[in-house]
Amino acid sequence: MSDLPRKAVTRTARLAALPLGIAGRATLGLGKRIGGRSAEVVTAELQQATADQLFKVLGELKGGAMKFGQVLSVFEAALPEEVAGPYRAALTKLQDAAPPMPAAKVHTALAERLGKDWRKKFKSFDDRPAAAASIGQVHRAVWHDGREVAVKVQYPGAGDALLSDLAQLSRVAWLVGPLIPGLDIKPLISELRERVAEELDYELEAQAQRRHAQEFADDPDITVPDVVAQADQVLVTEWLDGTPMAEVITNGTQEERDRAGQLLARFLFAGPSRTGLLHADPHPGNFRLIKDDGPASGWRLGVLDFGTVDRLPEGLPAPIGDSLRMALAGDAAGVLDMLREEGFVKPSIQLDPDAVLDYLLPIIEPATVETFHFTRAWMRAQAARIADPRSPAYNLGKQLNLPPAYLLIHRVTLSTIGVLCQLSAKAPFRAEMLEWLPGFAEEAERVES
Known part of the structure; x- marks a missing residue:
């Protein structure tokens, strides 16, 4: 995957296909039960298949889809145990992983945002992403002064993808609503949409992180890595093991x-x-x-x-x-x-x-x-x-x-x-x-x- 699938029609089609796939599996499950297989076995298979499809799509699309999946992942503890099992692994995968952006695109983004001589700012830079999130991925590097750093690079097209995904997800919220008892999905999606501009702004993020790093600098219990550099859609912070x-x-x-x-x-x-x-x-x-x-x-x-x-x-x-x-x-x-x-x-x-x-x-x-x-x-x-x-x-x-x-x-x-x-x-x-x-x-x- 070269970067975020940016065409709204493509992303919308993949998200819109989710309920169709789930409905198809439900029909297949009914056929299996008529054919003599136990309801419990068929239901478990359907739950696992549904989880695999739902969170595979959310993770691969990154953007708002993955952000929504990450938010949902912390609520899996609310699921009934007989349902939670099939979903837990799929949910947890979204907390730390997503298909990476290729090195060539990362280099292009760094040249555009840090300057053509961006490599001079680093003693070393690992092209393999150390982590991938909803709107960006993180690379491990060594800053020119010898500090180990995390370099977060925003995916091209992240803003459009976030808005497109969350608009579409609001239309299929009924799919996810029954999975998390007591959680109203539509207000959650609306709130995520309201935060899009802020999350895309790495300068605001740098300000918030600096404030925390300063306050907790000598704290015996909480550690926040300080900001080393920030330029447009790139954020460099101290590495945290x-x-x-x-x-x-x-x-x-x-x-x-x-x-x-x-x-x-x-x-x-x-x-x-x-x-x-x-x-x-x-x-x-x-x-x-x-x-x-x-x-x-x-x-x-x-x-x-x-x-x-x-x-x-x-x-x-x-x-x-x-x-x-x-x-x-x-x-x-x-x-x-x-x-x-x-x-x-x-x-x-x-x-x-x-x-x-x-x-x-x-x-x-x-x-x-x-x-x-x-x-x-x-x-x-x-x-x-x-x-x-x-x-x-x-x-x-x-x-x-x-x-x-x-x-x-x-x-x-x-x-x-x-x-x-x-x-x-x-x-x-x-x-x-x-x-x-x-x-x-x-x-x-x-x-x-």
Whole structure:
């Protein structure tokens, strides 16, 4: 594949063919069942084939298709286990891999953006990509001053591809919706479309990464590689070694999982408080666990890719902490008033405060105990409760609104919890909230005492 397939008609046709392929397999499956094969065996085969086609297309198209797949990948923990198996491997592949752009095109892009003498800026440059993502790929190199660096090069045509893909994906959202219970796909795609221009702008990304690198420069727990150079659609940053989060999820010891989960929770809450920015792309491909020979308490979390951030100059909004504090204190009326004030409940909607509290308490369980064990089973239970039309939580959830100011915060929080559940981490979620979440700590400590 030379670069992104840029013709909108080609990309649209490949995405539009997905439901046709799935429908065809369903018909074939019906024939097999009529022919005597068990429904369970046929269903498993259909699930595997559907996953292979869906995520193969998303990965090969890169652009918005792959970005959408990466976002979905962190929610696989919400799938019922009998469905999750066939999809898990296909989803995980999207977190770190995509067909590479050939070296000749990379060289052309670097010459256009860094100048014809671009090679003089490097002591060495590896033509083989070290990683590939939705809108660019990363090469390992050595900068002229001897520093090991990561060179991110944006795919030609990435902007057009992103917009084309996300427009088409919104039309076939019904395909994916049933896979992730409780997740409304269309608003997710709309939010991704709104972030396109920002993610394509490597200068904005460089600013966000510099801010984090400066703030966490001497931090014992969080490491962010600094920006070395930036020019148009090329970004050069310090190289970051470490164990990819996806490997910790797949093969990590419980000690590694717990430490990774603790640090991930810390970064979720501490990042906005310390930098005024929320890292808004928390899929496993963007994190590394940096270990040494010492105890796990000294291991660090490496954070990559600041192409999408939410600007929160005052940190996370205080009403989040206020409403959580009131919910844990049993103040149902106060919680409902806060939700109305922030726009989560529209003026025309009448709700029972106790029902609202019953809806929230299972979701905020990690904030109630010193250490919470995040598991796929717990996340599946929450997703099923909200997605089951027979459940009171389903009917109440349909009446809630998600204000635009909270949309990205909501997605990032859910995504981070999804990764914690993939890790099966025992994490002190509450301690991080007490330290970093505005509005939560003071009253929570008073109630405990």
